[in-house]
Amino acid sequence: MTTELLPAVPTDLTGPLAELAGELPGAVDPGFAAHEVTDRSRVDAPQGVLAVVRPADVAGVQTVLRWASRHRVPVVPRGAGTGLSGGAIGVAGGIVLSTERLDRVLEIAPADQVARVEPGVLGADLDAALAPLGLRYAPDPASWRTSSIGGNVATNAGGLRCAKYGVTRESVLALDVVLADGSLISTGHRSIKGVTGLDLVGLFTGSEGTLGVVVGITVRLRPRPVDEQTVATWFDSVDAAAEGLLALTAGAARPAVIELLDGPTLADIDAHSGTSLAQGGGALLLVQTDGHGARAEADEVEAALRGAGGRPRRLHGEDAEFHWELRRSGRGPLEDKLAVGEDVAVPLSRIGEFHREITRIGAVHGVSVRAVAHAGDGNFHPLLFADDVAGGAERLEAAADEVVATALRLGGTISGEHGIGTAKQRWLADELTPQVRALQAGIKAVFDPLGLLNPGKAL
């Protein structure tokens, strides 16, 4: 946070921005760095962003939005900027509203199994507060150490554990939201259940900042499991691993996590982490069972995967944690490559076919492809990359188009958990009909009639 170093009211501001700086001393920063108005997608940094505004509290967020409505200034809400779809990227003539200073855990109520947090709280910070109480907030995007819970709500983020515990939506009970006109509403309930009126909590979750700015989040907590067991199973190929997955899901086991890493991913991890995962085979399924039956469930997983031709191995303690960390962040940087990181989902039965298809697509377009998948959800993250040479970007784009079209053709979706942002806009019409998009635009207009909130994103 750089605001401490700023003069309370920057002296070089004029017009509406000076007015806002006067209302919120220390919060308006026109001298931001480029990385503060982008995210982790490969979308280019925007030009013409007026300022990053970092209100310190809910009233400050309301002040910003009242000001924005008065002066018709677009507002891009932004959490920790770890998004991968360009949803938090600034727009010309607009401000980026950062929630980074709204970073308090407001309440942890173990007896109610709920916590209330401000949107800027990072997943890791909440987890640190919950661990001593034996509690857990289930959603665990791979970015959980660096992404904010407000951002997770904006994208309805998934993660590794959602095969068993669901995505962000399933852990959000209530939201406080500042609307485009600066008014503050509360929606949802502190009880675990509730069906009063239309489900606005669900509507805000995953809306990528287009309907309002979330300023308070009541989340459901769950007990930390008494035991976790990790089964690492190598297969000769992704096809064989996909068959293994079907053998597994045909049984009664219900693992918390089922991750698939293909051969090129294993080779990449080996190259950057000093491991030798690829020696084990052409694909790796990493499975975690948890709870009182973790051991028996892992036994069943091993038996199912062995029966399908896999070579399972039980991992323990630090060795298990090391492998999970490799999955989360063991891949190397792409350095001078052009790359597209995709996020699509397919029905569980189509995982093998989908991987065959993307391999074929890569070969056709002269693009390298490797993939990991939250296989229990059918959620694939193919990574496409090419040398930065003439025609590379075009080949990459053509391959990405085909990858996304393939997911749709197989009955899947163009975004499993990262959201649409700006990066996936060009495929939106392939999944949603004009009528469905018109309904979504109609809903947007109910909440934000001036169209100021994150314009051009998501919808």
Place this chain on the structure above:
Amino acid sequence: MTTELLPAVPTDLTGPLAELAGELPGAVDPGFAAHEVTDRSRVDAPQGVLAVVRPADVAGVQTVLRWASRHRVPVVPRGAGTGLSGGAIGVAGGIVLSTERLDRVLEIAPADQVARVEPGVLGADLDAALAPLGLRYAPDPASWRTSSIGGNVATNAGGLRCAKYGVTRESVLALDVVLADGSLISTGHRSIKGVTGLDLVGLFTGSEGTLGVVVGITVRLRPRPVDEQTVATWFDSVDAAAEGLLALTAGAARPAVIELLDGPTLADIDAHSGTSLAQGGGALLLVQTDGHGARAEADEVEAALRGAGGRPRRLHGEDAEFHWELRRSGRGPLEDKLAVGEDVAVPLSRIGEFHREITRIGAVHGVSVRAVAHAGDGNFHPLLFADDVAGGAERLEAAADEVVATALRLGGTISGEHGIGTAKQRWLADELTPQVRALQAGIKAVFDPLGLLNPGKAL
């Protein structure tokens, strides 16, 4: 279904209804019985309903809604009529659109862990189709044998197992919906995950037929658990049982079901079922654990509840099933009493306090009160009843007002799982601010600009 007996086109119809009967031979029934335009709430049967219309397929539903839009006729969608809030009750000058003939299980795809059903399929029918495959649709409202899945979607129905497996929303992946103008849209995805655009599936779920008529439902399936263990624990009082619940939830056990029955409920079941539950104590917690760790988890539950002063007993086989069935349907008819069956939710920590309060409220108003609760969710079903004498209805109503107000005061909600319908309209403004209600009305207008779908309900 009585349509077989009707002439294809009733001869006594005139005007718009005759036109519809011509378009949908055998589907338009102006000679319906009163129970076909009401539900299981105690809301009075409506006057002036034009007809019950029972289209046989999706195209028929579209025909009905195109006709309704053309002639500005209100349409009340209706599943199996088991609702408890009056959401499916007909309105004067309108038709009731029954989905009972849309009763096909369209597809079961074990490898994808999904099924597609028409809205008129009963929960029990889907379960019968899934059981041989070792699969289960998790939501289990107590009415699961008689309620339709379309109706469950309309109310976002809960049930016993949602403490662990979530409510209906968490098992619905995609919906086909006929909008008020007769057009058909598909929303959602067949993959387990997906975040493309605003979450219309979540918005339709629980919207009580006010936004569209659901004609196709893609649900998520889960494996049937390998083991289930039942622990029945008697306590001296509901207060003691509430303390037991907190001791249980403070641990790592995560039961599938936690049901609370108070002393008067036990006495009522005994009177009608020949049991002697009330001899065990003033309150009963019925807990079910499931999965590979069911036994170990039940051991932990027993230890926690014994430590909190409870008297746990493990139930097996038919004995266990018998007790669960008593919970679902063992209570006696109220016969000549005036009664209100409530459905509110409170935070878990307030369960004991809430029960003390409703007991006090009953005493103040001279109204009998007994209650069961999905205690793992904080979802209470108090039953208030009084003799049908002068002033009885007024005392009942005053007591119900206080019960609902108490749930709100304790941080809860006016409807945990039954929906608002007509029966809970009078409390809606106590939970939702005028601004939130205006947003909901705005969304309603996007989907149903003529206001024809289930007017006067839910919102």
